Amino acid sequence: MTEMTQASNxxxxxxxxxxxxxxxxxxWYQAAGLLDWSRPADRVLDDSQAPFYRWFSGxxxxxxxxxVDRHVLAGRGEQTAIAYVxxxxxxxxxxxxxxxxAEVRRLAGYMRSIGVTKGDRVIIYMPMVPETAFAMLACARxxxxxxVVFGGFAASELATRIEDAKPKLVLSxxxxxxxxxxxxxxPLLDAALDLSRHKVPHCxxxxxxxxxxxxxxxxxxxxQQALAGAGDAECVALAATDPLYILYTSGTTxxxxxxxxxxxxxxxxxxxxMSNIYDIGAGEVFWAASDVGWVVGxxxxxxxxxxxxxxxxxxxxxxxxxxxxGAFWRTIEKYRVKSFFTAPTAIRAIKREDPQGxxxxxxxxxxxxxxxxxxxxxxxxxxxxxxxxxxxxxxxHWWQTETGWPVAANLMGVAPVAIKPGSPALPVPGYRxxxxxxQGEAVGANVPGNLVxxxxxxxxxxxxxxxxxxxxxxxxxxxxxGYYLTGDAGYLDEEGYLYVMSRIDDIINVAGHxxxxxxxxxVLCQHPDVAEAAVIGVEDKLKGQVPLGLVVLKSGVQTRxxxxxxxxxxxxxxxxxxxxxxxxxxxxQKLPKTRSGKILRxxxxxxxxxxxYTPPATLEDPLSLALVRAALTRLGYADALVRASAxxxx
Ligand code: COA
Ligand code: AMP
Numbered sequence: 001m002t003e004m005t006q007a008s009n010x011x012x013x014x015x016x017x018x019x020x021x022x023x024x025x026x027x028w029y030q031a032a033g034l035l036d037w038s039r040p041a042d043r044v045l046d047d048s049q050a051p052f053y054r055w056f057s058g059x060x061x062x063x064x065x066x067x068v069d070r071h072v073l074a075g076r077g078e079q080t081a082i083a084y085v086x087x088x089x090x091x092x093x094x095x096x097x098x099x100x101x102a103e104v105r106r107l108a109g110y111m112r113s114i115g116v117t118k119g120d121r122v123i124i125y126m127p128m129v130p131e132t133a134f135a136m137l138a139c140a141r142x143x144x145x146x147x148v149v150f151g152g153f154a155a156s157e158l159a160t161r162i163e164d165a166k167p168k169l170v171l172s173x174x175x176x177x178x179x180x181x182x183x184x185x186x187p188l189l190d191a192a193l194d195l196s197r198h199k200v201p202h203c204x205x206x207x208x209x210x211x212x213x214x215x216x217x218x219x220x221x222x223x224q225q226a227l228a229g230a231g232d233a234e235c236v237a238l239a240a241t242d243p244l245y246i247l248y249t250s251g252t253t254x255x256x257x258x259x260x261x262x263x264x265x266x267x268x269x270x271x272x273x274m275s276n277i278y279d280i281g282a283g284e285v286f287w288a289a290s291d292v293g294w295v296v297g298x299x300x301x302x303x304x305x306x307x308x309x310x311x312x313x314x315x316x317x318x319x320x321x322x323x324x325x326g327a328f329w330r331t332i333e334k335y336r337v338k339s340f341f342t343a344p345t346a347i348r349a350i351k352r353e354d355p356q357g358x359x360x361x362x363x364x365x366x367x368x369x370x371x372x373x374x375x376x377x378x379x380x381x382x383x384x385x386x387x388x389x390x391x392x393x394x395x396x397h398w399w400q401t402e403t404g405w406p407v408a409a410n411l412m413g414v415a416p417v418a419i420k421p422g423s424p425a426l427p428v429p430g431y432r433x434x435x436x437x438x439q440g441e442a443v444g445a446n447v448p449g450n451l452v453x454x455x456x457x458x459x460x461x462x463x464x465x466x467x468x469x470x471x472x473x474x475x476x477x478x479x480x481x482g483y484y485l486t487g488d489a490g491y492l493d494e495e496g497y498l499y500v501m502s503r504i505d506d507i508i509n510v511a512g513h514x515x516x517x518x519x520x521x522x523v524l525c526q527h528p529d530v531a532e533a534a535v536i537g538v539e540d541k542l543k544g545q546v547p548l549g550l551v552v553l554k555s556g557v558q559t560r561x562x563x564x565x566x567x568x569x570x571x572x573x574x575x576x577x578x579x580x581x582x583x584x585x586x587x588x589q590k591l592p593k594t595r596s597g598k599i600l601r602x603x604x605x606x607x608x609x610x611x612x613y614t615p616p617a618t619l620e621d622p623l624s625l626a627l628v629r630a631a632l633t634r635l636g637y638a639d640a641l642v643r644a645s646a647x648x649x650x
């Protein structure tokens with residue numbers, strides 16, 4: 001990029017940002033024109049109940065209509081809406097907008113026939129199959145509020161979400177398919193329904209040929225049979241402020257947070273982001289290689305691309321091993337993908353198996369405009385390998401389940417700026433990002449602090465937590481009045497580029513999956529031999545971070561370590577799910593704490609990752625740190641001293 005282009009694009013980005021903050025009404029009124037409304041909004045930004053801001057109040061629309069029906073009416077019926085590629089199931093086919101409309105209409109008709117209406121909750125616990133997208137859109141069509149639960153979660157996690165959302169219907173499939181084999185979902189669903197105090201009257205089960213599920217008479221229905229007898233349902237007009245979905249995400253306690261998204265603001269923000277950030281318009285192909293169970297899947301596998309009439313690629317497979325590290329590049333070439341979105345961990349997995357990038361070299365990637373990475377910090381090595389291997393712009397961008405769409409990104413569709421490794425570029429229009437110290441004072445350029453966003457948040461961000469306004473304000477708005485606390489720490493440089501460095505709370509990021517260490521600790525403490533547990537996220541070359549548990553045993557416990565460790569690993573897998581990737585655990589005599597009893601997880605993490613640290617003055621017992629260091633070294637961490645002495649050997 002020439003200096004002149006950089007200067008003018010940087011100026012344009014800043015101008016859009018300024019305009020979005022100084023004239024919120026005007027900026028988002030214009031963006032709302034990207035959609036079809038059955039009633040225009042009375043107020044673009046309604047602050048009458050601040051800090052519960054509402055966007056487009058008085059307006060009415062239907063998200064499904066905007067994502068499906070209107071494209072058919074506009075003559076795009078024969079265009080591919082969803083290209084489904086499943087190396088795991090050995091299937092690959094395309095669904096046109098016309099076919100999508102027929103599927104969604106029928107599924108919505110079935111839902112209505114069993115009494116699901118506006119405001120009812122529907123849980124979707126499904127693998128990466130097109131029916132999952134049909135299910136989300138069918139809910140949107142009739143105003144039911146969906147909550148998709150990621151397939152890698154265990155029955156008890158699903159049960160927690162069922163209890164909180166109290167669904168009238170659960171949609172599931174007989175199984176998911178992972179490289180290691182078939183994962184039967186239906187038995188997990190049955191176990192979750194047994195665990196939950198909320199009794200779900202209806203379950204609709206998609207039978208997949210890889211696993212035959214048993215149906216419970218009176219409650220469960222087979223997907224194909226049920227739909228064969230159902231009528232069609234048309235879109236209902238919904239208030240822009242009506243909830244579209246709840247998506248549970250890890251908080252700092254074991255109880256997940258139910259992020260609530262509205263219809264109007266969500267559709268406007270996503271439509272705006274597709275063209276301005278991802279440079280995607282109608283008829284173009286977009287691929288987010290994530291899972292519908294995560295926010296990336298909601299925003300950029302299902303809603304974003306469909307809202308703008310693009311083709312979305314839905315992939316049931318992995319970056320490597322299904323069958324090889326060329327899977328992404330082959331698929332991009334075959335489907336002419338223009339913008340591709342994945343997590344840095346997926347690139348690391350490919351790099352590990354194909355360091356020379358030979359698989360990429362074998363494909364014609366001329367169609368590809370840019371690669372977008374998010375979900376975790378993108379280390380400069382990964383960025384540089386992907387850039388050199390693909391010879392395309394590789395765009396780090398930063399966001400979270402709560403925001404629903406990027407907070408900081410390079411606006412590839414309107415004002416691409418120079419890439420600075422380690423930075424997801426500048427705050428996106430709509431977001432006033434600031435860096436505050438513990439006292440709530442703004443810090444200067446390049447000084448790290450807590451990343452916060454000045455209220456109101458832009459459209460598309462969370463409205464509240466499901467039936468828990470109090471937790472919403474306590475978790476996000478109370479630390480710095482007038483600001484939303486992102487939970488991330490970082491800094492802004494002198495040009496306004498943002499750097500996101502770490503979390504400030506007990507959330508860890510494992511292969512782009514967000515998990516709560518508090519939940520791990522709860523599970524470990526369920527073991528009868530464990531008195532106390534601390535879990536930290538330690539660095540991992542592939543997954544970014546992995547959880548590591550240290551447990552203090554009850555006095556007098558004689559269990560052999562190895563047996564105990566296997567039991568603890570199995571317990572976490574059974575209670576949280578395989579996605580936890582929990583394999584590192586050790587017993588210690590005591591945990592390092594302050595005199596007031598606070599466990600020093602941050603200090604332990606620094607020891608594990610060989611970072612400098614200063615033991616706090618309030619440390620209760622200095623020996624505890626030495627004990628932890630010894631345990632971490634046994635697990636292959638905190639090995640700087642060991643490595644240093646090995647390097648000194650002749
Ligand atoms: N249903 C059931 N089980 C699932 C699952 C699902 N939808 N998704 C993952 N799992 C299981 C896996 O089979 C694995 O189980 P195992 O312990 O028996 O092997 C476990 O959960 C961990 O899965 P995963 O995180 O995928 O790790 P992996 O070691 O199998 O693969 C990567 C490593 C890097 C290839 C993989 O993590 C990856 O593709 N990451 C991309 C991340 C991503 O897209 N994140 C979304 C945010 S943008
Ligand atoms: P999730 O809610 O699962 O999307 O996780 C959001 C969290 O992932 C953020 O709060 C960050 O901690 C981290 N994250 C996501 N994207 C990035 C990024 N580009 N750079 C640094 N951290 C990121």
